Amino acid sequence: MKLLDDGLVAVVKRDCPTCELVVPVLRSIDRSAPPLEVYVQDDPHYDEGLRNVVDDHELETSYLLDVETVPTLIRVRGGAEVSRIVGWNRDEWRNLTGIADLGDALPATRPGCGSKTRDPGMPARLKVRYGETGLGSRLIELPGDVDPEEACFDRGWTDGLPVVPPTQERVLDMLTGTARSPGEIVAVIPPNLVPCSVEKVAINAVMAGCKPEYMPVVLAVIETACRAEFGLHGVLATTNAVAPAVMINGPIARAIGMNAKGNVFGQGNRANATIGRTLQLVVRNVGGGRPGEIDRAVFGSPAKYTFCFAEDEEDQRWESYAVSLGYSPQQSTVTIFPGDGNTPVIDHTARTPEELCRSFAGCLRAVYNPGHVVQLQAFLAVGGEHQQVFYQAGWSKARVKEELLKLLLVPMSEVVPGRAGTDGLEEWQVAAKDGFVPKFATGPLNIIRAGGSAGKYSAIISGIGGNKTIRPVTGEIKL
Amino acid sequence: MNSVQILLDPTAETAAVSQPRIARVPSLEGRTVGLLDIAKPRADEFIDRLDELLRARGLAVKRYRKRAFMERAAPELKQKIRAECDVVIEALAD
Numbered sequence: 001m002k003l004l005d006d007g008l009v010a011v012v013k014r015d016c017p018t019c020e021l022v023v024p025v026l027r028s029i030d031r032s033a034p035p036l037e038v039y040v041q042d043d044p045h046y047d048e049g050l051r052n053v054v055d056d057h058e059l060e061t062s063y064l065l066d067v068e069t070v071p072t073l074i075r076v077r078g079g080a081e082v083s084r085i086v087g088w089n090r091d092e093w094r095n096l097t098g099i100a101d102l103g104d105a106l107p108a109t110r111p112g113c114g115s116k117t118r119d120p121g122m123p124a125r126l127k128v129r130y131g132e133t134g135l136g137s138r139l140i141e142l143p144g145d146v147d148p149e150e151a152c153f154d155r156g157w158t159d160g161l162p163v164v165p166p167t168q169e170r171v172l173d174m175l176t177g178t179a180r181s182p183g184e185i186v187a188v189i190p191p192n193l194v195p196c197s198v199e200k201v202a203i204n205a206v207m208a209g210c211k212p213e214y215m216p217v218v219l220a221v222i223e224t225a226c227r228a229e230f231g232l233h234g235v236l237a238t239t240n241a242v243a244p245a246v247m248i249n250g251p252i253a254r255a256i257g258m259n260a261k262g263n264v265f266g267q268g269n270r271a272n273a274t275i276g277r278t279l280q281l282v283v284r285n286v287g288g289g290r291p292g293e294i295d296r297a298v299f300g301s302p303a304k305y306t307f308c309f310a311e312d313e314e315d316q317r318w319e320s321y322a323v324s325l326g327y328s329p330q331q332s333t334v335t336i337f338p339g340d341g342n343t344p345v346i347d348h349t350a351r352t353p354e355e356l357c358r359s360f361a362g363c364l365r366a367v368y369n370p371g372h373v374v375q376l377q378a379f380l381a382v383g384g385e386h387q388q389v390f391y392q393a394g395w396s397k398a399r400v401k402e403e404l405l406k407l408l409l410v411p412m413s414e415v416v417p418g419r420a421g422t423d424g425l426e427e428w429q430v431a432a433k434d435g436f437v438p439k440f441a442t443g444p445l446n447i448i449r450a451g452g453s454a455g456k457y458s459a460i461i462s463g464i465g466g467n468k469t470i471r472p473v474t475g476e477i478k479l
Numbered sequence: 480m481n482s483v484q485i486l487l488d489p490t491a492e493t494a495a496v497s498q499p500r501i502a503r504v505p506s507l508e509g510r511t512v513g514l515l516d517i518a519k520p521r522a523d524e525f526i527d528r529l530d531e532l533l534r535a536r537g538l539a540v541k542r543y544r545k546r547a548f549m550e551r552a553a554p555e556l557k558q559k560i561r562a563e564c565d566v567v568i569e570a571l572a573d
Contacts, residue, residue, distance in 0.1 A: 138488040148484055157489055166487045194491040203489040234549030285489040469549040 001064040007035035008097065009074040011056070011067045014043040016113035018088050019071050023047050025093065025103045033097050041070065041116040062117045063126040069112040073097075087112035124172035133168055135182060135199055152207070157285055159277065159305055163207035174202040177215030186219055187226035189287035190233035191294040196222065196286045201278070204285055208277035208306075209270065213256050216479050217271075217334065218278050221246055221308075224475035225279055225336045231470040235338055236289045239296050240464045243303035245339025245379075246276050247448070249322035250332030252477055253310035260312040262452030264381075265342050265459070276308030303341045312449040315387070318397045321448050325474055332479075337379060337446075337472035338463030343367070345458040347386070353393045356386060357400065360458065361407035365439055367462045371416035374425060377443030377472070379461040380404075384453035397447050404445065409436035442466035504566055511539040513564035519548040522572040529568060 003009055010026060012019035027049050030036045037054060040046040041062055044055035056062050065074065069086040075096055076082065085092045088110040094102045117126055127133055142151050148165035152158055164170065175182055175198070182199035189196045198219065205218050225232050225244050235244050248258055259269035267273065283289040291300065313320045313329070322333040345363045350356040360380060368376055382390070382400075390400060412435050415425075429437050439445075443466020451457065464470060504510060512533050516522045526542070533540050541563055545552050548571075560567050 135487065138492050140486045140488055142484045142486065144482045144484060146484070148486060151486070165484075166489055168485060168487060171487050189491075192491065192493070194493065196491075200489065200491075203487050207489060228550075231549045233551070281489070286491050288491065469547045 001061050003061075003076050003079060004035050004037055005079050006077055007037065008033065009065070009076055010036065010038045011041070011062050011065065011070055011072045011074075011115070012038060012046060013041040013070050013113070013116055014046050016070050018110045018112045019046075021106060021110055022071055022088055022093075022103075023049075025088075025106065026050060028099060028102055029097050033099055059117050059122070059126055060130050062115055063130050067115045067117055070115050071112055072115070121169065121173065124169040124176075127172055128168045133172060135168060135171065136197070137171075137199060137203060139168075156290075157207065157281075159280055159284065161305065163281070164209055166203045166206045170206045171199070171202050174206050174210065174212050174215060175199070177212030178202075178219060180219065187223050189222075189226060189282060190289065191236060192288040194286050194288070196282060200286050201282060204281040205274070205278045208281050209274040210278055211256075211270070211274075214271055214275055216477050217248060217252060217256065217275055217332075220334045220475055220477040221275060221279050221336070222282055224334050224473050227473050227475070229471045230336050230473040231465065232283070234470050235464075236283060236287075237294050237296060238464060239298050241297055241299045241301040241303075241340050242338045242464050243301055243307045243340070244279060245303065245337050245461060245463070246279065246308035247321065247335040247337070247379075248275075248308070248310045248332070248477075249313065249320050249327070249335065250477070251330065252332035252479075253313075258310035260310040260314075260450055264309045264312075264450045264452075265307070272308050272310070273306050276306030279308075280304060280306060301341045303339055307339050307341070309450060312451070315449075317391050318387070318449060321446060322474065324397070327474075327476070332477040333474050334477055335472055335474040337461075338377065338465050338470055339379070339461045340463055342381070342459040342461050345380075345460060346456065347458075348456045350389060350456075353390050353395045353400065353403070356389050357403045357407060361404055363460055364404065364408055364445070365410070367439075367460065369416055371410065371414045373410050373415050373437050373439055374442045375464055375466050377440060377445065377463050377466050379446045379448055379463075379472075381448050381450040381459045381461065383451040383455065383457045383459070385456045386458045387449060401445065401447055404447075405438060405440070408439035408445075410439050411436055440466070444472065446472070507533075507536070507538055507566070510565035511541060511563065513541050513543055513560045513567035515552075515560065515567055515569040516542070516544040517548045517552075517569060517571060518545045519570075519572050522548075522570045525570045525572050526568075529570075 030050050037052045038050050039054045039056040039061050041056055072084055072086050074081050074084040085096055090103045090108050149162045152163050180198045184198045185195045186198055186201055187196055201222055235242055256271045258271045289295055311320050323329055327333050345360055347359040412433055514526045516526050530540050543560055
């Protein structure tokens, strides 16, 4: 960009009524206070009566001058800007130009319009073209005739579904969703224990299909999932089917339009789908965790594409999972826990909490194996109509849990030996052959609310872990 | 269409390092064998049997155990094994 040494620079677009309004004013300046350069963003034939009209439809000058509003009038001295005004304000324009009767026939003020440099998607495009992106990742050049989606498949960057190609423009847009700097390290990603920057998260978030507004959630998901207590390496490497399940609590879930209601664990909601998918893509691409390599799952699960949802907090009668941990309802949190997918619990006939708890307990008892009592945990998602049964009887969530734990005592004689077996149980429990042990002997049983309002269903999200390893972890989402 | 498209690399941008294996010992004769139980259920059954067999051959055996199988072995544990043993056998079981 080479501006004139001394004089005035105007940036306008024909599409702006205020820019049309000031045409006679610009002609006056051109006659009585030259030199004047007029940069036009959309139509180089803006006004044939002006002597120095410059076509700026590529927006290079507008971008480098950081023009936000048109018209912008800039006073330049010695090749550098000394002052600028935006929109039409008769007094300001007279001051800046030194022409006392400038714009006599015009109204006193008129606001300007948005500069084309601020059109949606444009700031990132212009930054890539004319500015410094500040990004540190390797640039991969593809010939113009190569399909970028196919190129992503070829490089092994996808989970088997197409990804959005991570162009610099898209990644810069994604980074507008966070105040954190691109180079900041978010977490150390297993299995290769690679420090992962905000920028790498943003690249994978683009690929997963996220919107920039999801970034605070995505960053908290990555950070929380990589905390030692969760054991992401184990969740990834195990022969079990388990995936890292992601649950969001608090106002941000509603702000970004997450689904906590009908089809809560299913397809169709962009935030649910893409936030969970980003975690998996980060593990794959940054951490190097791929099926058949470190990931030794026998079956795996569709949950390993993405498993992310919001807890239903609409009704205040039960406190949310996050509130039960001590967070306030105004805080937003992410909870990561091991989830195999979900197992439905169907009970259309129970009308009392006791009956319903018996159904829940029967299904929970069967998780993994009716005799399996260690190294497992579960989140029980109580559906809308089942919630009503408890509300009508005045049962709190704690009371439901207490009842379930009572019903979930497994006779020692039925505890299966072998995998898991009695490992993790106290010696006295094993010794007491006629005794009972809790089904969830080493891992937690949690109750949450989710799902549609019609239909008498609940769902069990089971998962490995418990004892010393693989625990649910919760972290706050900071905006 | 642009003549070139540019994507940002989503990976760690690191290449896997291929490290040569430590040279195998030609014979166990006179060596100390470390047996590492990674704390998976029933790993001890396998390790106990190996312990018996190795001792029956007159070898020195030392036992080690990780805190939890999902966790990486602590550097201190790895250093201890390296300092005290000539070879190590690690058992995975369920």
